Amino acid sequence: MWEMLKEAIVAYTGLSPATFFTILALALAFYHAISGFFEPPPPPPRVVEREVLPPPVEVGEITEEELKAYDGTDPKKSLLMAIKGQIYDVSQGRGFYGPGGPYALFAGKDASRALAKMSFEEKDLTGDISGLGPFELEALNDWEFKFMSKYAKVGTIKKTVAATDGPADDSSQTEDAAVKDEGGPSENQDELAHPKEVAVEEVAKE
Numbered sequence: 315m316w317e318m319l320k321e322a323i324v325a326y327t328g329l330s331p332a333t334f335f336t337i338l339a340l341a342l343a344f345y346h347a348i349s350g351f352f353e354p355p356p357p358p359p360r361v362v363e364r365e366v367l368p369p370p371v372e373v374g375e376i377t378e379e380e381l382k383a384y385d386g387t388d389p390k391k392s393l394l395m396a397i398k399g400q401i402y403d404v405s406q407g408r409g410f411y412g413p414g415g416p417y418a419l420f421a422g423k424d425a426s427r428a429l430a431k432m433s434f435e436e437k438d439l440t441g442d443i444s445g446l447g448p449f450e451l452e453a454l455n456d457w458e459f460k461f462m463s464k465y466a467k468v469g470t471i472k473k474t475v476a477a478t479d480g481p482a483d484d485s486s487q488t489e490d491a492a493v494k495d496e497g498g499p500s501e502n503q504d505e506l507a508h509p510k511e512v513a514v515e516e517v518a519k520e
């Protein structure tokens with residue numbers, strides 16, 4: 315068999331079998347090297363980047379004014395937001411509340427009124443929830459429930475008592491109206507009257 319092959323190589327190519335196989339090996343090596351140039355480079359290994367957030371830092375009782383420092387403009391500070399006078403660390407929701415995010419206007423504020431009314435208006439970016447209707451208060455409770463279950467509570471808003479010269483009047487206190495409202499947050503999160511319920515969770519993630 316081998317003899318026949320050698321004879322065939324000599325007959326067909328005029329080369330000795332050793333020369334023939336040397337040329338064949340060189341040709342294959344050359345092909346291999348050249349074809350490597352045209353292959354697309356292998357995809358880089360997929361690194362799953364997961365930002366490691368520092369644990370939430372307690373801020374205790376601070377004023378609405380002090381809360382503004384935590385609006386996400388300083389990346390070294392946690393991103394905070396308050397509902398009904400309760401401050402939550404929403405750093406993990408930086409996509410929502412961080413600079414450029416769709417809800418950045420809520421960051422560093424007590425956004426109770428805006429959330430209750432589903433409003434983005436400047437005048438509603440306040441913790442003052444006086445005069446809201448029952449449906450708005452219910453919506454607010456649903457938001458509170460969502461925040462309580464998703465984010466860590468890190469402090470409370472210090473009540474600001476207006477310096478009036480008239481008789482002491484509690485209505486100027488920011489937190490009280492919220493505290494007075496009856497019933498805790500709804501147990502049924504499905505009732506959340508919000509368009510997000512029809513949207514996809516991944517929006518903020520990728």
Ligand code: HEM
Binds near residue numbers: 407428431433509510
């Ligand atoms: C066209 C109207 C709106 C659309 C399509 C929309 C859509 C969304 C979507 C897709 C999410 C992400 C949901 C999730 O991953 O849990 C979201 C979250 C949120 N939305 Fe809206 N939204 C709208 C209006 C509003 C309004 C009017 C407010 C309040 C004034 C609001 C407040 C929020 C808040 C606070 C979150 C973040 C909740 C969290 O921290 O998990 N949205 N929205």
